[in-house]
Amino acid sequence: MPLASRAIFQWSPGSGVGFTWTSCFGAEVNSLAGITGGNAILSSIVIDNSVALDQYCDFSISLGSVATTGAPFIGVYLYPLNQDGTSYGDGRFGTTAAGPAGSTYAVGNITVPVGTQVLTGCLRKIELPPGKFKFVVHNATNIALAASANTLSYRTYNLSTL
Numbered sequence: 001m002p003l004a005s006r007a008i009f010q011w012s013p014g015s016g017v018g019f020t021w022t023s024c025f026g027a028e029v030n031s032l033a034g035i036t037g038g039n040a041i042l043s044s045i046v047i048d049n050s051v052a053l054d055q056y057c058d059f060s061i062s063l064g065s066v067a068t069t070g071a072p073f074i075g076v077y078l079y080p081l082n083q084d085g086t087s088y089g090d091g092r093f094g095t096t097a098a099g100p101a102g103s104t105y106a107v108g109n110i111t112v113p114v115g116t117q118v119l120t121g122c123l124r125k126i127e128l129p130p131g132k133f134k135f136v137v138h139n140a141t142n143i144a145l146a147a148s149a150n151t152l153s154y155r156t157y158n159l160s161t162l
Helices: none
Strands: 009-013 039-042 056-068 074-082 106-111 115-129 133-140 151-161
Touching: 039 074, 056 074, 074 115, 106 115, 133 151
Parallel strands: none
Antiparallel strands: 009 151, 039 133, 056 115, 056 151, 074 106, 074 133
16 A cells, blocks of 8 residues: 655745845834833834735844843734724724733734843744734833834745645
8 A cells, every 4th residue: 555645844935025034113113112011113014915825924123222121021913904994903003102002913022131232032933814914012121222223024934835
């Protein structure tokens, strides 16, 4: 009897931006306050997954040097475009707002070290929705982010079978 064939799985670049790290925030994160409870902001950049229909993305940060204290982290949320065609997620973050976004939209937290340094980190394998969406970041570092040199990027990929 012949042996049953087995599928081989591998990552393949997405049809959207693929493996190339691509900016998903503008200057709106510069100097984002990190008061008690933190502030959050919706990205000014719309990501359109309507045609590519990529399955996953990774989200990466490289934030200008700051001096963190406590248990600092950056919260990441994904806000899909609503049926009204104009608002994203719960509509709360047209501008900077206090506190994190609702847990319905949570992707994960990027913990960052305590001390003075450039803050870097990554969230992997974020499931993407079809259609348009934006990211929201929540600054829970207890201090304002740097006034410049903040880069937040994403890349897309899919799980393929051979």
